[in-house]
């Protein structure tokens with residue numbers, strides 16, 4: 102039996118790449134300290150900032166919100182209901198219940214009310230559901246944060262998400278994406294600052310924190326995400342990690358330390374306010390407004 | 406023995422020889438790695454060598470998710 106490194110009680114969690122075993126109480130403390138240190142190290146935000154957490158109802162976003170709240174940050178949530186049947190219903194329920202237990206506000210947007218639900222959009226658009234969905238989530242996240250007066254948006258992206266994305270971007274040497282792959286995206290040009298406080302936390306660590314903190318999170322997967330290539334990369338990385346613990350963390354951190362600075366030579370992407378909604382875009386009309394236009398056209402087409 | 410396992414909002418039924426099974430063998434049977442998955446028995450996270458017996462309340466958490474956020 103392993104014992105907690107802090108109090109020598111029975112350990113419930115062993116973290117191979119940190120070579121440390123911890124009891125429940127000290128694991129929760131370890132997790133929150135690691136999140137706090139990440140926030141400080143990357144200068145994400147301070148206790149004076151109003152932080153809007155992008156909440157999906159899954160373990161990462163709820164763990165993030167929970168940790169921020171316990172660390173004394175002013176964090177409220179934004180839930181975007183994608184209109185994906187039972188999955189969306191269940192995740193909204195869990196997000197709402199969780200907000201209540203924290204005593205913080207959860208803002209809710211229904212895609213069906215502002216544009217259209219994902220199943221309908223997937224039918225209409227000729228690109229993967231995840232791409233349409235990600236596009237809309239980023240748009241409404243940014244727009245709502247500004248309207249509601251938040252200075253920072255925090256998302257639950259974890260180390261597995263980041264290292265899998267990194268792997269994908271490296272395999273195709275996608276310099277544009279690599280340039281922007283940083284846990285902090287500065288504000289400006291109509292964008293609110295965006296941060297990823299769980300970027301050094303693995304997916305398993307996040308699930309363990311949620312479980313040990315009695316957080317009721319959605320375990321079901323989004324029915325559209327099952328074939329996502331990011332899962333393939335996560336599985337590959339986990340095989341390497343199993344043989345040499347610490348690989349994922351090193352892969353990501355050394356990228357941030359050694360490669361990212363070399364890519365900083367930012368190509369100046371000309372952004373201007375969308376002529377319809379005012380959100381930043383490189384074209385005259387932003388992708389979401391163009392999507393809405395196509396939607397109106399196809400509805401008219403159906404009506405006649 | 407038969408084991409009912411809560412997994413991603415569903416209940417699976419798995420069959421094992423003998424009257425107990427190690428948590429790591431359960432993960433193996435489900436084709437999951439301890440890198441991203443773990444076993445919860447009667448509400449407690451258990452070690453890999455923990456023996457699960459018939460009648461235990463078992464939940465397996467697979468932390469890997471595809472959607473971002």
Ligand SMILES: [Zn+2]
Pocket residue numbers: 105106107108109110123124125126127
């Ligand atoms: Zn302890």
Ligand SMILES: [Zn+2]
Pocket residue numbers: 375376377378379380386387388389390391
């Ligand atoms: Zn627009």
